[in-house]
Amino acid sequence: MPGLYIQAPGENIGWIMKKTLEDICSKLQQLNYKITPQRQAILKTFINKISEHLSAEEVYTIVKEDYPEIGLATVYRTLDLLVELEVLMKINLGDNRTRYELNQHDSHYHHHMICLNCGRVQEFDHDLLETLEKALTQKTGFQIIDHQLKFFGYCSDCKAAT
Amino acid sequence: MPGLYIQAPGENIGWIMKKTLEDICSKLQQLNYKITPQRQAILKTFINKISEHLSAEEVYTIVKEDYPEIGLATVYRTLDLLVELEVLMKINLGDNRTRYELNQHDSHYHHHMICLNCGRVQEFDHDLLETLEKALTQKTGFQIIDHQLKFFGYCSDCKAAT
DNA sequence: TTTCATGCAAAGGTTTTGCATACGC
């Protein structure tokens, strides 16, 4: 079976299909974007670091290890492009900088739990929201394409420490 | 009955109790913060503009009308203080700037629907999420204090226009 | 060869900070 498989964090709800580097590159190619080593290096960063929430600066630092001549502007331009192509999505964790994450079309229900004490970000996948979305569409006529859900609170470790 | 009452936007689910300026000022006073005209002016901005999502610059512009000598740094410092005191909460609408909103403890279930076409932000209150939160706490031990939920899609107007 | 992508540096925008002054209590 083709594709990289990752396990959903937090709980054992099965396996989620992920795009490979080749899939994304052929998408770029079809749209007449060039496959440069910089773009590949940035893509690899996300594919290797799945379920992280990287800022542009963090991507820059990671990519610089393998590709020291890359410029920060290229990182920003590539991230913008990948968001445009829906390969990545922007998220915000409240620290005044945009963060990026692989856009998992297959795991649409992807939420963050942010600990107010230690700052740890956990993920949680759940499809219960589907009911809420249906009710919302019925009542308001708003057609939902995507969502972002953040829970703020205290993680089990911090709760235990008090 | 004391308190300012506002109607929940989007649908007619009743009236929600809101904090008055006096309530918040007495909270400041109790914590030994000084009641300055600048702080009052900023608070009034949020109380008068309920259900808006103001950036620091927007607050600055509005307050300047009544209080032209105010500085932008004061606005930032006051907003930080009010977030600290849980009078306001930070939200992010994806436009690279922090926005602030009255923290409605009583209407905990407060979500945003952001139109990908026209950028309109509607609000939606719903308590269905309670079930999801309970399931999440049971499974992960994460104690939820607050949440932010964003739906991205197309509002009824934009959907009709296509 | 043509066109697009890159790197650098500068500029733009938002948010924070240092410090002397002003003001609430």
Add this chain to the structure above:
DNA sequence: GCGTATGCAAAACCTTTGCATGAAA
């Protein structure tokens, strides 16, 4: 009067842009 809050200006960040060069197709 004491101690905090303010205004101003500068600095610190994050992000975008212009332009000459370099590399992909």
